[in-house]
Amino acid sequence: MHIGIDLGGTKIKIGLVNEKGCITDSISINTAASHEYETIMGDMKVAISGLLKQNSLESEDIDSIGIGVPGLVDYEKGKVIYCANLSWYDVDVSGCLEKYFNVPVYLENDATAAAYAESLFGSTKNVNSSVFLTIGTGIGGGIIINNQIIRGGHGAASEIGHMVVGENFYDCNCGRNGCFETFASATAMIKYAQHRLENPDTVSSLRDIIAQKQGGLEAKDIFDQATAGDMLAEEVVQRTAKYLAIGIANIYNILDPEIIAIGGGVSKAGKQFFDLVGAMAEKMTLSKHVKYAKIVTAELGNDAGIIGTAFLGKQA
Amino acid sequence: MHIGIDLGGTKIKIGLVNEKGCITDSISINTAASHEYETIMGDMKVAISGLLKQNSLESEDIDSIGIGVPGLVDYEKGKVIYCANLSWYDVDVSGCLEKYFNVPVYLENDATAAAYAESLFGSTKNVNSSVFLTIGTGIGGGIIINNQIIRGGHGAASEIGHMVVGENFYDCNCGRNGCFETFASATAMIKYAQHRLENPDTVSSLRDIIAQKQGGLEAKDIFDQATAGDMLAEEVVQRTAKYLAIGIANIYNILDPEIIAIGGGVSKAGKQFFDLVGAMAEKMTLSKHVKYAKIVTAELGNDAGIIGTAFLGKQA
Numbered sequence: 229m230h231i232g233i234d235l236g237g238t239k240i241k242i243g244l245v246n247e248k249g250c251i252t253d254s255i256s257i258n259t260a261a262s263h264e265y266e267t268i269m270g271d272m273k274v275a276i277s278g279l280l281k282q283n284s285l286e287s288e289d290i291d292s293i294g295i296g297v298p299g300l301v302d303y304e305k306g307k308v309i310y311c312a313n314l315s316w317y318d319v320d321v322s323g324c325l326e327k328y329f330n331v332p333v334y335l336e337n338d339a340t341a342a343a344y345a346e347s348l349f350g351s352t353k354n355v356n357s358s359v360f361l362t363i364g365t366g367i368g369g370g371i372i373i374n375n376q377i378i379r380g381g382h383g384a385a386s387e388i389g390h391m392v393v394g395e396n397f398y399d400c401n402c403g404r405n406g407c408f409e410t411f412a413s414a415t416a417m418i419k420y421a422q423h424r425l426e427n428p429d430t431v432s433s434l435r436d437i438i439a440q441k442q443g444g445l446e447a448k449d450i451f452d453q454a455t456a457g458d459m460l461a462e463e464v465v466q467r468t469a470k471y472l473a474i475g476i477a478n479i480y481n482i483l484d485p486e487i488i489a490i491g492g493g494v495s496k497a498g499k500q501f502f503d504l505v506g507a508m509a510e511k512m513t514l515s516k517h518v519k520y521a522k523i524v525t526a527e528l529g530n531d532a533g534i535i536g537t538a539f540l541g542k543q544a
Numbered sequence: 545m546h547i548g549i550d551l552g553g554t555k556i557k558i559g560l561v562n563e564k565g566c567i568t569d570s571i572s573i574n575t576a577a578s579h580e581y582e583t584i585m586g587d588m589k590v591a592i593s594g595l596l597k598q599n600s601l602e603s604e605d606i607d608s609i610g611i612g613v614p615g616l617v618d619y620e621k622g623k624v625i626y627c628a629n630l631s632w633y634d635v636d637v638s639g640c641l642e643k644y645f646n647v648p649v650y651l652e653n654d655a656t657a658a659a660y661a662e663s664l665f666g667s668t669k670n671v672n673s674s675v676f677l678t679i680g681t682g683i684g685g686g687i688i689i690n691n692q693i694i695r696g697g698h699g700a701a702s703e704i705g706h707m708v709v710g711e712n713f714y715d716c717n718c719g720r721n722g723c724f725e726t727f728a729s730a731t732a733m734i735k736y737a738q739h740r741l742e743n744p745d746t747v748s749s750l751r752d753i754i755a756q757k758q759g760g761l762e763a764k765d766i767f768d769q770a771t772a773g774d775m776l777a778e779e780v781v782q783r784t785a786k787y788l789a790i791g792i793a794n795i796y797n798i799l800d801p802e803i804i805a806i807g808g809g810v811s812k813a814g815k816q817f818f819d820l821v822g823a824m825a826e827k828m829t830l831s832k833h834v835k836y837a838k839i840v841t842a843e844l845g846n847d848a849g850i851i852g853t854a855f856l857g858k859q860a
Binding site for chain 2: 300309310317318355356357369371373374376378379380381382383384385386387388390391392393394395402404406474477478480481482483484485486512514515517518519520521
């Protein structure tokens, strides 16, 4: 058995995963994000011990523990290089847990861990090279080539959401302008709709949604209103599709994977949207003589992070 | 001994390469680019035979032949998928030469072959992962990860010059708008200078250069005039540096190599220019906690293609 952990800014999800990639039991605790890392690591130890106990397992029954972190990690050293959500910098996460449980502990970027899970058990399991994009608040990425995780020389690879693809009307959280995720994430959709609605002459049903929900516009609302025929919503969807296609065509030209798998909230936008993205990306390919990657929906959903981290030992 | 061949649109350069990566003898013939591929392949056979003869070698003394092509290749099948310069599509280059010389023949994209040579004997030989950019008329790229050439699932990887990074005032040869090479190649510099000179009010010493040379402005002229204090030339250099830095920061965020090596004509722009590019790229990094790739000048110059292709057999 393996343990996989998805360490998020609000929740820590811990799963017991068998050799077939099935989560046989799991627990979720709140992340004490405002506390020091020792507190969070302490909570994690208690939760792991609890999960083992309720399954009548000892730590020697566990082959490895893996942890997915929303940030940059040094896989070799088992350290978090930097995690903005938790304000962690140079934190020895593996060392801390290894000492306690006497089990190998592996760290990985969360999107990369999900990419790895998809490549082992999900949407990309039948190919050697794939790129996984998780599109929600931002855009995370994971790259698998020759069935190996691509981490880069300093643990900073596959930050595909921060690839600059143009100039935008607002800056990215990272401080730069033009990042892919400021054009093609759920946040990007909402920001662009709000930007267009600043013009009082813009007529759109999105105004009613915002009024009804007292502000909390979501990407899903924009997709729904586009389907219902709202012109602005349709324009936002078209712009999102265009930039997703630009980002995907860039991935074609740099990595040329066999499959590009899309996860995260925006992956639920449906077949029609991804057919549009695919058709746009196809028009942007460099050579008409190459059949570039298929674009597919990821299969493992929110479990991908737990499953991927559980198997990180296989990459050691 | 190995034979490495650089198949260009105007010249075919053929070199005899020893195990240390030294070209011991070479010849160059014109490419009969307007003829059918059989003619070009015939010329190549004659030239290879001539090179062997003048070195008192038989084909059985040769371990392998490698050919670098300015286009997309299928390495496994030894076929050119597509080569715009020669109007080749689905050409079995390896099969043709293997039958004749009874020696393994390998094909590779020319920039990728140069990247491989740099990784074996040049600027990136001491690291496992590197990206090579050759910046001249366009921008070619080669990616090495874990000492392996990254070819992609369909032979279309590392076309970094066609990564879209913004919107530009002219379209790329590939038919799209915003490709990296339309912002940061020698051609891009010349086109942008000419674009700015369309305004008759723009005062610049570049006008005199164009008059003297009867039109043939070169990137070197722009660098020289910038050094001499011309405002427009300086602006072109700054814009080129900015977009080179954007492209390099994108490479940081996607691949995070240990070194980025720059070859091609623009690599001769000098230390001051690349210090500027490096400083700009450093400001664009995602995390200040990561020491991203060094930017260095490639070392093997025009020989890189011949040397890299000569050693393709090592990757088989």
